[in-house]
Structures are given as C-alpha cells and as structure tokens.
Amino acid sequence: MTFDYDLFVIGGGSGGVRAARIAAGEHGAKVGLAEESRMGGTCVIRGCVPKKLMIFASQAGLMSDEMRGYGWCDAQAGSFDWPIFREKLHAELSRLEVIYRAGLTRAGVEIHDQRAVLDGHHQVRLADGTTRTARHILIATGGRPAPIGIPGEELAMISDDLFLMDRLPGRILLVGGGFIACEFATILAGLGVDTVQAYRGDAVLRGFDREARDLATLQLSAVGVDLRLGVTPAALERDGDGIRVRFEDGTDERFDAVLMATGRDPYTRGLGLETTEVRTGRNGAIEVDEWSQTCVPSIFAVGDVTDRVNLTPVAIREGHAFADTVFGARPRTVDHTLVASAVYLRPHELATIGLTEEEAKARGPVDVFATTFRPMRSMFAGSDAKVMMKLLVDPADDRVLGCHIFGPEAGEMIQMAAVAITMGATKAQFDATVAVHPTAAEELVTMRAPTRRHEGVEG
Missing domain, CATH: 3.50.50.60 (FAD/NAD(P)-binding domain)
Structure with missing residues (x-):
C-alpha cells in the first residue's frame, strides 16, 4: 500500500x-x-x-x-x-x-x-x-486541565488563561496544591495580587519528599499566600463582576477571579x-x-x-x-525511573531526583543524610528562610537512591546532581568530591554521617 x-x-x-x-x-x-x-x-x-x-x-x-x-x-x-x-x-x-x-x-x-x-x-x-x-x-x-466536577466551575480560569488577562485581579483564589497551583500562587503574590490558595491536603506538592513538602508549605505562607489546607470549594457562582465561592465547610467568599489548578x-x-x-x-x-x-x-x-x-x-x-x-535503525527506549524535576517557587525552589524518603523506607533499609540551614545570602539580609539538602543512600551498596534540595536555584543544582545519580554514584564518590566554598551546594558533598537510618518495612 x-x-x-x-x-x-x-x-x-x-x-x-x-x-x-x-x-x-x-x-x-x-x-x-x-x-x-x-x-x-x-x-x-x-x-x-x-x-x-x-x-x-x-x-x-x-x-x-x-x-x-x-x-x-x-x-x-x-x-x-x-x-x-x-x-x-x-x-x-x-x-x-x-x-x-x-x-x-x-x-x-x-x-x-x-x-x-x-x-x-x-x-x-x-x-x-x-x-x-x-x-x-x-x-x-x-x-x-482536568475539571473537578462542581457547579459553576466554568466560571473559573485555567492556567492557560493567566497569560491572556487584560489586567491582574485584585484578589484571586487558586484551587490545588500541585506544581501549577503552587508556582502561580508564588507568582501572583509576588506581583501584588491578594492570593488565596485552597488545597484539600495537609501539605502541598503531594508525591514529593515530605520534609521538602513541609518547607514548601511554610514558604508559601511566608511570601504572602493565604494558604488554606484541608479546604475544598463546593460551588462557584457569578457575583457582579466577581465570583462567589462556596466551600465545603459552608462558608463563602467573593473573589475577583478563581483559578482551577487541580491536575491535568x-x-x-x-x-x-x-x-x-x-x-x-x-x-x-x-x-x-x-x-x-x-x-x-x-x-x-x-x-x-x-x-x-x-x-x-x-x-x-x-x-x-x-x-x-x-x-533510524537505532532502537532505544527511555528510562523513566530516574527523572529530575523542579518546582519553581520563590525564594526557594524544590528540586528532586530519585526516591523520596518515604519511598526509600518502604523499599528497604536506607541511610538518610540531611541538613537544614539558613543560607549565607538571605541570612545576612535578615531572612529566616531555610535550605534543605537530603541524600538517600542504600546501606548495602552505598548507592545514592535520591536527592532532594529546597533552596535558591535548586533546579540548577539538581541538574548536576542528576548526572551523578543517573550514573549510579555512591555516597563515597560524593564524599570524595571537593566542595566549592562558600556555596549552599557544597552541603551535598560534606554530609559525612547519616542523620537517621530506616530499616525498611520489616525493620
């Protein structure tokens, strides 16, 4: 044919x-x-x-x-x-x-x-x-964008619409706790919009390392987002040139705009x-x-x-x-098991590759090397913002199973760490790497002793 x-x-x-x-x-x-x-x-x-x-x-x-x-x-x-x-x-x-x-x-x-x-x-x-x-x-x-199936949700924007707005809303409700919701909450608050974020869970960014999630949750509030956990909208209706939102707890509020960011x-x-x-x-x-x-x-x-x-x-x-x-007669597949990613929050990003601490613990014994500190740059200016670095290591063969960074330009850092981890780097190889000083990233190669060990599901 x-x-x-x-x-x-x-x-x-x-x-x-x-x-x-x-x-x-x-x-x-x-x-x-x-x-x-x-x-x-x-x-x-x-x-x-x-x-x-x-x-x-x-x-x-x-x-x-x-x-x-x-x-x-x-x-x-x-x-x-x-x-x-x-x-x-x-x-x-x-x-x-x-x-x-x-x-x-x-x-x-x-x-x-x-x-x-x-x-x-x-x-x-x-x-x-x-x-x-x-x-x-x-x-x-x-x-x-995936609908959530509540009355009046057609009145809400989706993320595509944000780039087309004639003007910024005075007050906005973002619904969701994933990549899109958290990043746009950061953006809009930074641009001066009165930003409320409603998420049904107890911490944003489900699926990421829990310790990093907790830091991201705290940071959203610190940068001016009115973050409301355990809150879910039940219905939207037009209220003049705004939108009135009724929540599942029976309360209602008026917003200039609503953005649904509940997955795709x-x-x-x-x-x-x-x-x-x-x-x-x-x-x-x-x-x-x-x-x-x-x-x-x-x-x-x-x-x-x-x-x-x-x-x-x-x-x-x-x-x-x-x-x-x-x-091209060059058959090859894509390995989906080790893929780095970053959530572009401000001032600190969340970046990750490999297993979370929770996933590693469920898999078997794991050594956790973790540190939390105030970075030099923001600390000098009076900020209490904290950075987190975490490596998860298999005690059986010393291989690094996961890396999680919460800090400035974490996305840039995780790209370099991803090269080593994708190659199967061990903790000893991280330790053998000479630190670049003074940087936040040097903590990735200076954490000598594990902060804790999990013995796995049978431990």
Missing part, C-alpha cells in the same frame, strides 16, 4: 515536534504534522516558558527586601505594569513559535495548521475534511480513538509499551498523553527515541 506519509504526527508540542524533526531531518522520512493551536504546545506557549518568565518578574519585591538588608536603604520594587510585561511576554512566545516552525520546515516536515483526528489505523482526518494516510501515526497531543488529563477526547483498537486507561491516557507503541503496531504515542512522566524533557526524549527506533 502507498501512503501519503511515512509518519503523521498529531500535536505540535515538544514531543511531537522533536519526533517529526528527527524522523524527517535526520532519517529522511516523509512527515506531516498537524497542530490545532500554536506551534510549541503547552510548554512553550502556555506552560514552562511563560511561567518561568512570570516567576522572574515576580521576584522584584523579595529582591528589594534583600537589598535593603545589604544596605541599599532606598531599594524599592516600585509598581508592576502588567500590560507592558504581557506585551513583551507574547512577543517572546511568538519568537519561539517561529523558531519551532522554522526547524520543522528546514527538516522537510509538512505542517497542517488545523486539528487532526484518527480515522483508522493508517489514516487521519483533518478539520477541513481532507484525509491523509501514513505508515505510522504518532499521537502527541499532551494534556488539558491526557488530551484524547474526540481524537477518533474509537476508529482504532488503541487502548486507553481510566483517565484517557493512551496505553503504550516501553517503545511508546500502542497495541496497534502502526500507532505510537509520546508525552503527557501517555501519562507516564509528565514533563517536557521526557516528552522530547520519548519523541527522539521513537524517531530513532522506527526510522
């Missing part, structure tokens, strides 16, 4: 773009790609990139406080002009979108600026009604999966094997739509591995 393409990619985010560019540009495949929104996907257009720029913008108040502690008596953040920032932000996103498009075009990928859905095992149907056939189809549609689901609804034999999980995630292949040999999926490890660098790695395997 003759096909229009060797590969058709549905989705122009990080994973889909990487797969298409490598398949076409490096391996000579004939590739088509369809994207229903802006090229670059969630990370570039409405996620990682604009969020990080907003985090930079939100630091001015903390920086001016610190500078006054260093003797700059007149240091003031001044007023923040959202329209000026937003204009520069969207100019930068447009620049990045052009770069993504240019990369695909140079590689020879044919771009379709419209929605595409599956129409069988070797065919896709475009929004304009035309169809294209392909020997292989790659689904890379990412995820979308794989974006598979209406994708035409019913025309195939592709299997999905409970939340709509496409089921794939270690090669990112579905139960249909011609259909693959990468990135958040598979709900494996939902991080941009993972989607990129999966897309590249797929292209090398299928079109």
